[in-house]
Amino acid sequence: MKRNIIIILIAACVGVTWYIANTTERLTPQVKSAAENAILEQPEFPARPVWWHDDSVMAVGIVPDTVNPHHAAAKACEIIKAKGVTTAIVEIYDVVKIQKEDDWDQLAADSCQ
Numbered sequence: 001m002k003r004n005i006i007i008i009l010i011a012a013c014v015g016v017t018w019y020i021a022n023t024t025e026r027l028t029p030q031v032k033s034a035a036e037n038a039i040l041e042q043p044e045f046p047a048r049p050v051w052w053h054d055d056s057v058m059a060v061g062i063v064p065d066t067v068n069p070h071h072a073a074a075k076a077c078e079i080i081k082a083k084g085v086t087t088a089i090v091e092i093y094d095v096v097k098i099q100k101e102d103d104w105d106q107l108a109a110d111s112c113q
Contacts, residue, residue, distance in 0.1 A: 027055040027085065035080040042079070044072050047095040058088055061095030062107070069108035077112035088112045 036050040039060060047061030058080065062072050069092045076090040092108040 035083040035085050038079045059091045061093050064094050073108045073110035077110045
């Protein structure tokens with residue numbers, strides 16, 4: 001009896017995972033590119049590249065001495081919302097620290113919903 005319950009739970013987990021993976025809407029390369037280019041046009045975001053993780057997290061580099069990271073995250077959210085990205089998280093990183101020490105220290109984040 002316990003074995004049957006465990007098998008049913010495993011099958012349910014696999015089914016839910018498959019459903020989520022197949023119904024999640026992916027961003028098109030054109031939308032991502034438009035969002036990236038709009039971000040990089042702003043003086044607060046000097047670093048290229050802007051990179052994505054699973055179409056749901058957008059990471060952006062700033063120079064923290066010149067820009068408040070929390071304001072930069074909020075501004076990046078506004079920009080990508082205008083380009084059609086409505087469900088993403090923006091993460092802000094210190095680009096100077098990445099270049100010098102390869103230290104990926106997250107400074108701020110904002111949920112763009």
